[in-house]
Every structure is written in C-alpha cells, then in structure tokens.
Amino acid sequence: MESSxxxxxxxELTELLASKAPVPGGGGAAALAGSLAAALGSMVCELTLGKxxxxxxxxxxxxxxxxxxxxxxxxxxxxxxxxxxxxxxSRAYSIPKDAPxxxxxxxKALKAACEPPMEMARRCAETVELxxxxxxxxxxxxxxxxxxGTQLARAALLSAGLNVRVNAKxxxxxxxxxxxxxxxxxxxLSCVPLAEVTYxxxxxxxx
Amino acid sequence: MESSxxxxxxxELTELLASKAPVPGGGGAAALAGSLAAALGSMVCELTLGKxxxxxxxxxxxxxxxxxxxxxxxxxxxxxxxxxxxxxxSRAYSIPKDAPxxxxxxxKALKAACEPPMEMARRCAETVELxxxxxxxxxxxxxxxxxxGTQLARAALLSAGLNVRVNAKxxxxxxxxxxxxxxxxxxxLSCVPLAEVTYxxxxxxxx
Numbered sequence: 481m482e483s484s485x486x487x488x489x490x491x492e493l494t495e496l497l498a499s500k501a502p503v504p505g506g507g508g509a510a511a512l513a514g515s516l517a518a519a520l521g522s523m524v525c526e527l528t529l530g531k532x533x534x535x536x537x538x539x540x541x542x543x544x545x546x547x548x549x550x551x552x553x554x555x556x557x558x559x560x561x562x563x564x565x566x567x568x569x570s571r572a573y574s575i576p577k578d579a580p581x582x583x584x585x586x587x588k589a590l591k592a593a594c595e596p597p598m599e600m601a602r603r604c605a606e607t608v609e610l611x612x613x614x615x616x617x618x619x620x621x622x623x624x625x626x627x628x629g630t631q632l633a634r635a636a637l638l639s640a641g642l643n644v645r646v647n648a649k650x651x652x653x654x655x656x657x658x659x660x661x662x663x664x665x666x667x668x669l670s671c672v673p674l675a676e677v678t679y680x681x682x683x684x685x686x687x
Numbered sequence: 688m689e690s691s692x693x694x695x696x697x698x699e700l701t702e703l704l705a706s707k708a709p710v711p712g713g714g715g716a717a718a719l720a721g722s723l724a725a726a727l728g729s730m731v732c733e734l735t736l737g738k739x740x741x742x743x744x745x746x747x748x749x750x751x752x753x754x755x756x757x758x759x760x761x762x763x764x765x766x767x768x769x770x771x772x773x774x775x776x777s778r779a780y781s782i783p784k785d786a787p788x789x790x791x792x793x794x795k796a797l798k799a800a801c802e803p804p805m806e807m808a809r810r811c812a813e814t815v816e817l818x819x820x821x822x823x824x825x826x827x828x829x830x831x832x833x834x835x836g837t838q839l840a841r842a843a844l845l846s847a848g849l850n851v852r853v854n855a856k857x858x859x860x861x862x863x864x865x866x867x868x869x870x871x872x873x874x875x876l877s878c879v880p881l882a883e884v885t886y887x888x889x890x891x892x893x894x
Contacts, residue, residue: 515697
C-alpha cells in the first residue's frame with residue numbers, strides 16, 4: 481500500500497475499489513460509510529448548537545459532537561488498518577494448500593484480518609446510538625440527515641460484520657471465532673432494530 | 688462550489704461533510720455510498736470473470752460489469768449535481784417569509800432540489816438489483832463484498848429517498864410532490880425487501 485487511502489480523491493478511491501486490487505474492498509467501503517454517517521452526526525450537532533429552540537440540549541449536543549468527530553476519524557483510519565490487515569491474508573491464501581506452514585500462517589492472518597472490521601462494527605454501533613439521540617435532540621432542519629446517518633451506520637455495521645463473519649468461519653480456533661461472532665450478534669441485535677426505530681421517527685418527523 | 692467534490696481527498700471530504708457548510712450533506716453522502724456499492728459490484732465481476740467455475744455466467748458478468756461501472760460514475764456525479772441543486776434552495780430559505788417573491792422561488796428550488804436525489808434513488812435501486820444477481824453469479828471468494836454492496840445500496844436508496852421526501856413535503860404543487868413520493872415508494876417497496884433477501888443469501892453462503 482503506497483499511502484493512506486484517506487489522501488485519495490473520491491474518483492480514484494472508487495476506481496480502485498472497483499478494480500480487482502486486493503484492497504480496498506468491502507471492509508474499507510464499510511469503514512468509509514461509517515465515517516460518512518459519523519460526519520453527518522457532527523453536521524447535525526453543528527446545525528443545532530446555538531439555536532434557542534434546542535438550548536436545553538446544549539450540553540448533550542457538545543458531548544455528541546465530540547463523540548461524532550472521534551468516530552469519524554477512527555472509522556476513516558480503519559480503512560487503512562483494514563487494508564494493512566487484509567494483505568497478509570491475501571498472501572496466505574496464495575500459499576500452496578499442501579505447504580506445511582500454511583495452516584499456522586493462515587490462522588494468524590485470519591485473526592488479524594478480523595480485528596479492523598470488529599472495531600468498525602463497535603464504532604458503527606456507537607454511531608447508530610448517537611444518531612438515535614440526535615433524532616430527539618437535533619434540529620428539525622437536519623432531520624433527513626439524521627435518517628441518512630442512521631441508514632449508513634446500520635449498513636456499515638452489517639457490512640463490517642460480514643467481513644468478520646467470513647474470516648471467523650475459516651478459523652481453526654472455534655472458541656476465538658465464536659467469541660467474535662457472539663460479540664457481533666450482540667451489537668447487531670441491539671443496533672439494527674434501534675436504527676429501524678430511529679429511521680421510523682425521522683419519517684414521522686418529516687410527516 | 689469551488690470544484691468537484693470527486694476531486695476531494697477522503698479526509699477533506701468527510702471534514703466538509705461534518706461541518707455546517709450547506710453542501711455536501713445527506714444527499715451527497717447517499718450518492719457516495721451508492722457509488723461505493725456499485726464499485727463493489729464491479730469488483731465482484733472482476734474477481735469472477737475468467738474463473739472456470741463461473742464460465743457459464745461470463746456473458747452476464749460482462750454485462751453486469753458494464754452496468755456497475757456506469758452506476759458508479761453516475762452516482763459519483765450526483766454528489767456535485769445534488770450540491771448544485773441544493774444551493775439555490777439554501778438561499779431560498781433565507782428570503783424573508785413575507786417577501787412576495789419567496790413562494791415562487793422556493794417552489795422552483797424545491798422541485799430542482801428533488802431531482803438529483805430522485806435520480807440517486809433510481810440508480811441505487813438498480814444497484815440493489817445488480818447485487819442480487821451477483822449473489823448468484825459472483826465468485827464465492829467475493830460473497831461478503833456482495834453483502835456489503837447490498838447493504839450500502841439499500842442504505843443509499845433510503846437515504847436518497849429521505850432527501851426527496853423532505854423537499855416534496857414543503858412543495859405547494861401537491862400533484863408533483865405526490866408523483867415523486869409514489870415513484871419512491873415503488874422503488875423502496877421493491878428494492879428494500881430484495882436487499883434483505885440478498886443479504887440473507889450472502890449470510891447463508893458464508894454459513
């Protein structure tokens with residue numbers, strides 16, 4: 481990987497994503513979508529802060545803004561982290577199936593490749609929760625942006641989850657794989673329905 | 688708008704999205720998410736073409752690849768189109784409420800601001816359909832990418848939809864607004880369940 485994907489202009493980034501280059505792939509796309517959701521969270525806070533009608537939420541909104549800004553940069557950084565962790569796995573898959581060292585290298589690469597998407601899933605779950613709070617406390621003029629952030633964070637959570645699941649499935653260490661999948665199930669079971677409720681609230685506020 | 692958002696590096700783009708600048712907003716984020724989904728569609732085609740196991744789908748995959756590439760660039764171009772259409776609306780909202788010319792300028796701006804997200808919704812619906820075909824015809828090594836593309840296209844469709852709904856709601860011309868919302872409802876009612884089915888198939892293939 482030459483440099484950070486975060487320095488790539490959108491056009492080049494999507495071209496590279498569309499190519500058969502091993503990275504970025506679905507993991508990087510998930511992290512970027514999560515980062516866009518968190519960015520919308522910041523935007524909604526910025527558009528609400530200072531408005532008389534929402535003065536009662538001032539303190540909460542400052543806290544939400546700071547969390548959203550952190551989530552945006554963390555998720556963006558996970559694009560590169562995912563690429564870095566995926567490359568050794570991509571190399572491991574090209575080791576001949578009968579090579580004696582293959583199993584150990586593969587297992588190590590699979591575990592490492594699960595870490596960035598697992599971290600993405602945690603951050604996207606937080607972003608879904610943040611959006612749910614903004615559906616109550618965010619300015620009416622930005623209500624559609626809360627809905628967009630919610631849908632993108634939900635999609636990014638499930639997408640990061642797929643990247644964990646596909647690698648966990650191939651692991652020899654079933655206890656380790658099971659723990660990853662259980663954590664993921666828990667995040668999804670709590671945050672996917674929450675995202676649906678938030679989206680329904682947004683639709684209701686739009687009327 | 689100084690230049691195309693497509694030339695912005697990711698970090699700057701997400702910073703601008705997070706700010707209170709009027710554009711990009713939820714519409715631009717939706718278009719970008721849709722473009723990422725279409726890019727993953729291309730990637731899945733590229734990773735499948737030429738594989739003996741999928742030779743029966745060769746012709747279909749070439750057609751899908753060409754559609755995915757077109758969707759990616761069309762959705763990317765809609766980021767700028769959305770910004771261009773949103774700015775007059777943003778200015779219309781700042782016209783004093785009692786100014787006699789306000790209603791006409793506002794109505795024109797609302798109609799124009801609905802066009803890019805409506806076009807996004809159509810393109811995202813096509814992307815959901817494309818992904819559904821790739822869940823059958825795409826290589827097993829890229830099955831998680833089909834799932835990511837599906838979730839992102841679904842989220843982008845609903846997100847573009849919110850941007851149409853929020854502006855359609857304020858229109859004086861209720862027939863025009865109704866036609867937009869009916870087209871949107873139709874796209875969502877057909878493509879959201881299709882995305883859920885595709886995602887379930889992906890989960891089943893991952894096992």
